[in-house]
Amino acid sequence: MGVVYFELSMSLDGFVTGPNISVDNPLGEGGEHLHDWMFDGKTAEESVEFEEKVFAPSGAIVMGRRMLDLGIGPWGDNPTFHAPVFVVTNRPHDPIVKEGGTTYYFVTDGLEAAFELARKAAGSKDIAIVGGADIVRQCLDRGLVEEARLNLIPMVLGGGTRLFDGVASSLHFAIARVIEADGVVHLRFRVG
Amino acid sequence: MGVVYFELSMSLDGFVTGPNISVDNPLGEGGEHLHDWMFDGKTAEESVEFEEKVFAPSGAIVMGRRMLDLGIGPWGDNPTFHAPVFVVTNRPHDPIVKEGGTTYYFVTDGLEAAFELARKAAGSKDIAIVGGADIVRQCLDRGLVEEARLNLIPMVLGGGTRLFDGVASSLHFAIARVIEADGVVHLRFRVG
Numbered sequence: 001m002g003v004v005y006f007e008l009s010m011s012l013d014g015f016v017t018g019p020n021i022s023v024d025n026p027l028g029e030g031g032e033h034l035h036d037w038m039f040d041g042k043t044a045e046e047s048v049e050f051e052e053k054v055f056a057p058s059g060a061i062v063m064g065r066r067m068l069d070l071g072i073g074p075w076g077d078n079p080t081f082h083a084p085v086f087v088v089t090n091r092p093h094d095p096i097v098k099e100g101g102t103t104y105y106f107v108t109d110g111l112e113a114a115f116e117l118a119r120k121a122a123g124s125k126d127i128a129i130v131g132g133a134d135i136v137r138q139c140l141d142r143g144l145v146e147e148a149r150l151n152l153i154p155m156v157l158g159g160g161t162r163l164f165d166g167v168a169s170s171l172h173f174a175i176a177r178v179i180e181a182d183g184v185v186h187l188r189f190r191v192g
Numbered sequence: 193m194g195v196v197y198f199e200l201s202m203s204l205d206g207f208v209t210g211p212n213i214s215v216d217n218p219l220g221e222g223g224e225h226l227h228d229w230m231f232d233g234k235t236a237e238e239s240v241e242f243e244e245k246v247f248a249p250s251g252a253i254v255m256g257r258r259m260l261d262l263g264i265g266p267w268g269d270n271p272t273f274h275a276p277v278f279v280v281t282n283r284p285h286d287p288i289v290k291e292g293g294t295t296y297y298f299v300t301d302g303l304e305a306a307f308e309l310a311r312k313a314a315g316s317k318d319i320a321i322v323g324g325a326d327i328v329r330q331c332l333d334r335g336l337v338e339e340a341r342l343n344l345i346p347m348v349l350g351g352g353t354r355l356f357d358g359v360a361s362s363l364h365f366a367i368a369r370v371i372e373a374d375g376v377v378h379l380r381f382r383v384g
Contacts, residue, residue: 012342012365013356014206030361150204152344154365154381156356164205164348169222173204173346178377180370185379189346 002059002122004115005147006129006136009034009184011157016133019159026070028160034153037184051080058083059125060118064135065089068104078102084121086114088135111138133161140167145191148173152185194251194314196307197339198321198328201226201376203349208325211351218262220352226345229376243272250275251317252310256327257281260296270294276313278306280327303330325353332359337383340365344377 008016011034018028027034039047055061061081063071068087078099079085085104093106107114118127129139139145150163177188200208203226210220219226231239247253253273255263260279270291271277277296285298299306310319321331331337342355369380 012206013354013359014204152379154367156359156361156363156365158356158359158361162205164350167205167348167350169348169350171348173348175346175372175375175377178370178372180367183367185367185370185377187344187377 002057002124002126003146004127004129004139004144005149006131006139006145007054007149007151008131008133008136008163009037009151009153010163011153011155013156013158014162014164015157015160016131016163017161018157021070021161023070023073026074028157030155030157031160033155034151034157037151037153037182040183048080052082055081055083055128057126058128059122060127061085062114062118062127062129062135062139063087064132065091065106067130067132067135072096072104084118086118086121088114111135111142111144115144133163136163137165137167140171140191147176148187148189148191150187150189152187154183154185194249194316194318195338196319196321196331196336197341198323198331198337199246199341199343200323200325200328200355201229201343201345202355203345203347205348205350206354206356207349207352208323208355209353210349213262213353215262215265218266220349222347222349223352225347226343226349229343229345229374232375240272244274247273247275247320249318250320251314252319253277254306254310254319254321254327254331255279256324257283257298259322259324259327264288264296275317276310278310278313280306303327303334303336307336325355328355329357329359332363332383339368340379340381340383342379342381344379346375346377 010016018031021028065087079102082101087106089106092108096104172192173189176190179186202208210223213220257279271294274293279296279298281298284300288296364384365381368382371378
């Protein structure tokens with residue numbers, strides 16, 4: 001069986017975006033630096049390859065509608081997911097088929113329904129919850145997350161979207177893996 | 193020359209205490225678990241030895257008045273600092289001499305004055321800023337900190353004192369060392 005995980009890059013002060021998110025500035029002011037570690041020193045092609053490797057073990061992706069709205073443009077015609085993406089939303093929409101195996105499905109009957117579809121699609125592969133923070137929090141609240149993957153970025157954002165605001169303090173995190181890299185500490189926790 | 197560092201244990205959601213701090217509950221509700229990693233599996237004697245080792249390279253300690261008020265009881269007659277402690281406060285008080293080399297000095301003319309005294313006392317040894325969060329933030333704001341030592345604890349507190357609230361987002365942190373241990377990730381950053 002695959003693992004159900006979320007992965008987000010977070011500043012030292014706990015933000016996963018900067019303040020004032022918009023379509024022009026999907027990660028908020030300064031928030032783009034949360035992802036510098038993925039791109040620094042890489043060509044555009046190498047960055048795509050890198051992201052494809054991240055998503056290769058995943059048979060399904062779960063994300064929020066806002067994240068799709070902000071990302072669908074930048075992610076282009078051949079997104080790096082190469083898997084069905086289940087978008088949790090209350091606005092119905094026909095599936096949007098992209099190249100390379102990525103289709104955006106709009107699930108309007110709740111998070112559990114999205115996970116049921118994701119599980120069927122993923123089979124024995126992983127399910128990746130890619131954000132935003134509100135969807136991750138809902139998944140944590142409902143006990144849907146097995147693994148938290150936090151890319152801790154050595155910066156202070158001072159504002160924006162906090163990942164853990166409102167998450168139950170009774171949740172148990174156990175350190176599973178810590179990897180230091182250039183400009184990022186990759187932290188992996190089992191969640192129970 | 194020694195290094196000027198602060199060291200604090202912080203939850204995943206950025207808190208260095210839980211909510212509702214009091215003399216009876218100096219780390220707030222749930223905040224005591226931030227320090228479990230220091231004591232778990234150790235006898236009381238081994239815990240003291242451990243703390244003494246932490247402070248051994250430091251020739252001077254800087255802390256806030258509230259931290260002293262909360263800590264002076266629990267730290268007892270022979271505190272583990274074994275060095276002069278400069279307490280930043282606006283309430284004058286005669287020095288309090290403890291056993292084993294720890295004296296609490298009350299500095300009422302500001303943080304810079306406390307650091308001047310700490311530097312003279314420390315000589316070539318380190319200066320440790322041990323908290324609370326407000327003093328650490330003031331030190332960060334004034335460029336007094338060379339190294340940030342964060343003990344990241346895999347738990348969500350959900351409330352309390354946030355370390356980084358109000359810290360300038362222009363501060364530069366560079367990863368210096370990452371060590372995974374039992375129930376804690378020790379993170380060390382150079383601050384510039």
